[in-house]
Amino acid sequence: MTGSVGDWVTAGLMVIGSAFALLAALGVVRMPDLFTRMQAATKSSTLGVGCILLAVAVHFDELGVTTQALLTIAFLLLTAPIAAHMIARSAYIVGVPLWKGTVIDELREREPPQATGDAAEREAKAHLPAG
Amino acid sequence: MIPEGAGVVALTAWLMLAVLTVALLLTFLRLARGPSLPDRVVALDVIATLVVGKIGLYAIAQAQPVLLRVAMTVALIGFIGTVAFAWYLQRRIAR
Numbered sequence: 209m210t211g212s213v214g215d216w217v218t219a220g221l222m223v224i225g226s227a228f229a230l231l232a233a234l235g236v237v238r239m240p241d242l243f244t245r246m247q248a249a250t251k252s253s254t255l256g257v258g259c260i261l262l263a264v265a266v267h268f269d270e271l272g273v274t275t276q277a278l279l280t281i282a283f284l285l286l287t288a289p290i291a292a293h294m295i296a297r298s299a300y301i302v303g304v305p306l307w308k309g310t311v312i313d314e315l316r317e318r319e320p321p322q323a324t325g326d327a328a329e330r331e332a333k334a335h336l337p338a339g
Numbered sequence: 340m341i342p343e344g345a346g347v348v349a350l351t352a353w354l355m356l357a358v359l360t361v362a363l364l365l366t367f368l369r370l371a372r373g374p375s376l377p378d379r380v381v382a383l384d385v386i387a388t389l390v391v392g393k394i395g396l397y398a399i400a401q402a403q404p405v406l407l408r409v410a411m412t413v414a415l416i417g418f419i420g421t422v423a424f425a426w427y428l429q430r431r432i433a434r
Contacts, residue, residue, distance in 0.1 A: 219351040222396065226355040226362075229392055233362035236369045236385055242378055245369075249385045257392040260355075264395045264407065267348060273404040277395075280411045284391070287418040291384055294425035299377035302428055 214266055221263035228256030241307035242299055250292040254284055352400035359393050380424040387417025 235248025258281045265277035300315060363386060370382035391410045398406035 226358040233365040291421040298428040
């Protein structure tokens with residue numbers, strides 16, 4: 209069962225990446241409101257999958273494969289913040305309620321949400337299946 | 340399913356695939372529970388990212404580097420899907 213250094217590096221990166229991905233999923237389930245959930249989900253899931261793809265690059269050790277893995281990592285790192293920003297912005301405008309422990313809300317003065325929390329909840333309920 | 344005499348790397352890859360399956364199930368719980376539409380969009384975004392990770396692990400476990408192209412395509416489609424959902428949310432309130 210003794211592998212080369214590359215094997216152990218690959219295994220370590222896979223374990224670290226999967227741990228971060230599991231933490232991201234845990235955050236999505238356990239955090240109290242949409243915005244805290246997003247900050248748990250976006251960052252650590254990107255980091256976790258980035259570690260796994262780095263493990264792929266180390267494991268196969270070919271120019272073509274490594275290039276593809278690094279390209280995918282770069283793409284994920286570029287697009288994850290953009291996607292998160294777009295969801296958070298539209299969720300705030302729609303009026304998704306903030307957690308009751310929220311300390312500061314600077315956007316409210318410049319760009320108030322277009323629907324109140326109650327309206328947003330009614331909106332959310334309208335999309336649930338009957339019952 | 341795990342081949343006989345698999346090395347450290349393949350064994351770890353299979354184990355971590357199981358860990359990622361647990362993560363996917365947890366995220367799916369949020370997708371099913373909501374409560375609002377943006378919550379579900381976030382859950383879908385995380386699921387797309389986790390699937391990219393699963394494909395990477397599967398490429399290592401099966402020694403098939405070709406699967407990386409699938410991972411790249413899933414990342415692309417996931418991003419476009421998330422942007423489309425966010426666009427749709429904003430458009431719906433503007434009406």
